[in-house]
Amino acid sequence: MRIIDKYILKKFLSSFALVLILLLPIAMAIDVSEKIDKFLRHVDLSVGEIINDYYVHFVVIFGNTFMPLALFIAVIFFTSKIAGNTEIIAIHSAKISFTRFLKPYFIGATIVTIFALVMNHFVVPNSNKIFNEFSNKYLKKKNYTQDLLNNINLQLGPNDYIYLKSFNSKTNQGHKFSYEKFEGTKLKYKLMAENIRWIEKDTIFRLNTYKKRFLLEGKDSIESGIKLDTLMSFEPKDLINVDDLAKEMTSNQLVEYIDKAENRGIGNLNTYLVELYKRTSLPISTYILTFIAVSLAAKKRRGGMGVNLAIGITLMFIYVFFLKIAEVLGAGAETNALVMVWLPNIFFGALAVYLYLRNAKN
Structure with missing residues (x-):
């Protein structure tokens, strides 16, 4: 030089x-x-x-x-x-x-x-x-309503969808939960619950007052109960689609999140x-x-x-x-x-x- x-x-x-x-x-x-x-x-x-x-x-x-x-x-x-x-x-x-x-x-x-x-x-x-x-x-x-998310629709995969009437991102609890699984255009399975709560230490969701419905050929099978602990292919953070979420992820985390969302079939x-x-x-x-x-x-x-x-x-x-x-x-x-x-x-x-x-x- x-x-x-x-x-x-x-x-x-x-x-x-x-x-x-x-x-x-x-x-x-x-x-x-x-x-x-x-x-x-x-x-x-x-x-x-x-x-x-x-x-x-x-x-x-x-x-x-x-x-x-x-x-x-x-x-x-x-x-x-x-x-x-x-x-x-x-x-x-x-x-x-x-x-x-x-x-x-x-x-x-x-x-x-x-x-x-x-x-x-x-x-x-x-x-x-x-x-x-x-x-x-x-x-x-302080605005406590900003923690409350309403009318949430999320596609988990090509044939899997969830719906929540409301979800509190602070307490990780939601109301009027519904999970639907399709084969093509036909509904094959539906899981509903009055309340849903994220148990972080076990990485599971706890459903209260739930009902399972299996749509079979010629008849339906219904199962209900008070409490159900189950795994789901989403976490509470996936329900929040805001700019801050992207800005707070490192690029490795952001690529992983995008790949995961694309596999779920999320569009935009x-x-x-x-x-x-x-x-x-x-x-x-x-x-x-x-x-x-x-x-x-x-x-x-x-x-x-x-x-x-x-x-x-x-x-x-x-x-x-x-x-x-x-x-x-x-x-x-x-x-x-x-x-x-x-x-x-x-x-x-x-x-x-x-x-x-x-x-x-x-």
């Missing part, structure tokens, strides 16, 4: 770290000002708990969120600075091509990408879980697929954003760094805007989640290639 490569790589990483370090305290200060009254309401809540269970994970989650923005601003900032000091002109005068000039940027982007991939797939989900548990316990207004899993694909697409965008930032800032402009930053931040917000739209559309049942998640990277990747080719010719 040449001295110029080490110089640029050092600037790349130090500027990125500096911007991220500057952004996080601002976000934390705003959050503290909004949440301080809620913290003070709980006399049993210590400063240590707030720091360890909330703000440590706040830094992990929002640091990961701010990473692309911090990288983009950092690259534009220090590249504009060395361009303004005519250092890039000196580099080109030494017969170093624009492609060769990009090498330390590529190395820096690779380091950040690998770090972001590890964070997205393994670290951030655990932080999301602890962060959400703390928020639900101390910061959100795009919410979970979007979360899974996004964990890879966002880190890969580091390369795209880096090359766009370098291409924009490598030339000395009238107006200096301010113009480059204005153009760069505008492009960054357009990227984030398209990313959010793609996530919403990707969660729809009729769309291809993989294509929608990667679409912003495809468009901005094309922009990066165009800007690169334009600079490489000069």
Whole structure:
């Protein structure tokens, strides 16, 4: 590695770290000002708990969120600075091509990408879980109806279905339970119960006041009783289909959950697929954003760094805007989640290639 490569790589990483370090305290200060009254309401809540269970994970989650923005601003900032000091002109005068000039940027982007991939797939989900548990316990207004799920339908397999009139996710108890098994379009077996409760230590369900009905050729067989302990191919968490559930799983757990749901014949899993694909697409965008930032800032402009930053931040917000739209559309049942998640990277990747080719010719 040449001295110029080490110089640029050092600037790349130090500027990125500096911007991220500057952004996080601002976000934390705003959050503290909004949440301080809620913290003070709980006399049993210590400063240590707030720091360890909330703000440590706040830094992990929002640091990961701010990473692309911090990288983009950092690259534009220090590249504009060395361009303004005519250092890039000196580099080109030494017969170093624009492609060769990009090498330390590529190395820096690779380091950040690998770090972001590890964070997205393994670290951030655990932080999301602890962060959400703390928020639900101390910061959100208590609403006991949010634990009560009504009119639940779940397909366990190609021919197996369950129905619950209501289920309390806090107590793991439900009412008016029904399990139906089909052969083709014909109902062959039905299990009904007035109440159902999850026994976690035994990983079974306990049914109270139950009735079994076997639909045989020419006659039905009915069996009833007071209590029945039985295994079921679902757990209480499977009844909750919310975005937070996907965000709190590591990628291995998320893949396992998606495979399990697909085997049950559940149709739309795009919410979970979007979360899974996004964990890879966002880190890969580091390369795209880096090359766009370098291409924009490598030339000395009238107006200096301010113009480059204005153009760069505008492009960054357009990227984030398209990313959010793609996530919403990707969660729809009729769309291809993989294509929608990667679409912003495809468009901005094309922009990066165009800007690169334009600079490489000069």
